[in-house]
Amino acid sequence: MDSGKGLLASELDSQRTLNPYVTGTSVVGIKYKDGILMASDMGGSYGSTLRYKSVERLKPIGKHSLLGASGEISDFQEILRYLDELIIYDNMWDDGNSLGPKEIHNYLNRVMYNRRNKFDPLWNSLVLGGVKNGQKYLGTVSMIGVHFEDNHIATGFGNHLARPILRDEWKEDMSFEEGVKLLEKCMLVLLYRDRSAINKLQRRSDWWWWCFMEIGEVDVETRKDRSYLDSGDYEEVTMNKSCSSPRTSAGATLIAKITEEGITVSQPYALKTFWGFTAYQNPTKGAEGSW
């Protein structure tokens, strides 16, 4: 048999995800004083093309949980359908019992692991946060069913770029403001670094809207004006004022928070960026062989 043709044919016929198509990048989540904070951007990349700019990747699940997803967007949508059904069924009992974040996390783990055992994985890394009965919960599940809980969690590139920052700077019982500031710091680093150097053309500032989801104390305007990092490097920072409709802009940041009171998701907003670092003047310097 012609092995080359056979392989091609079998790939074309495949009914399962062999590789992701439209993907979302990192999600970062932390515990703070009143609950959980989570952040992600709103991009949907088609390969390395930033194809979609207003994909919401932080979603409330029932009353007590918040789900953030990176990876294949359509698989995330499938997961959301499962969870919708689950939550509706749970509510229909109307008996005073409800699924908390721990239960949802375990359920997701079972779903992910079950699918990988069928060699048909859901191509996502998920972050599940929530509060129930005063108990904070933050966990993650990967596409092959690796799962754990921690005080702070990041998916994808965030594991390499955000978690070292979180390990240094996260502490128990941070205030909301401290928590948001820490997440924004992580998102900013991801924004600067979560692309290989060859994609330097993507440094157009309007590509870098980040969306935080949050319904809460800090409104969009105050956050826009905030000086994100106090370092002198940011003196020349200019905001991208062209983004009058942040939801349709790429790179918008969403922050979501979940507390005992409920889930709130921010309007998308942009982080202040500064592109005058010398490292950005000639990014390929010292990287022999890159273009």
Next chain:
Amino acid sequence: MFRNQYDTDVTTWSPAGRLFQVEYAMEAVKQGSAAIGLRSKTHVVLATVNKSNSELSSHQKKIFKIDDHIGVAIAGLTADGRVLSRYLRSECINYAFTYESPLPVGRLVVQLADKAQVCTQRSWKRPYGVGLLVAGLDESGAHLYYNCPSGNYFEYQAFAIGSRSQAAKTYLERKFESFTNSSREDLIKDALFAIKETLQGEKLTSSICTVAVVGVEEPFHIMDQKTIQELIESLEIKEEEPTDQGEAMEERSPEAAPAPMDI
């Protein structure tokens, strides 16, 4: 020729609107030795009377642990009770596998009732001949349910099923209002008193009763015989002072016949 034309099939109605086979199944519950249950805000206690078939045999087990947070007491056909217990156990363990948390008691009871109901509506099946008192704890508190062969289920503060259970019911009805705030120890005492009512003067010993408890910080477990015997002895001493034992015996009314489906 036939005593009753309408009782050869579970699914056949009598002209009076009754399903005789289902009623016979509920009769089987009344024939079984008594089981009682009662609950406070935090605890549920189950107790059963153990009857052996002969002097030479041991008695059959009437209380089953389903999970750490649920247990059942049965009256009627023990074999059917064991089948249903196995079903309940598997439902609990499957839920725990998926959600890593205990299955809410009320939901388990609904599933059990649905299972029992199917047997009353299929010509090739028979109803289960067993009544179950389901005791359990979940995030909405302590619960006691009674599941009937007819597919009906009810939630109770306190209930008794099985032979001569009316005496225990009378006792429980007189005292149930205080149960809500009872301590665990008081619940167990009331359980023993209620069991005693069903014995019709026969002496209560730890060898003819089983007691089980589930509650906050206390996984479901059957109490050991020695503890029960000590409790019974401590109760007997107290009981000799006030003599209201006879009173309860008189109060036992001949069983008024309720519409069978009501129970």
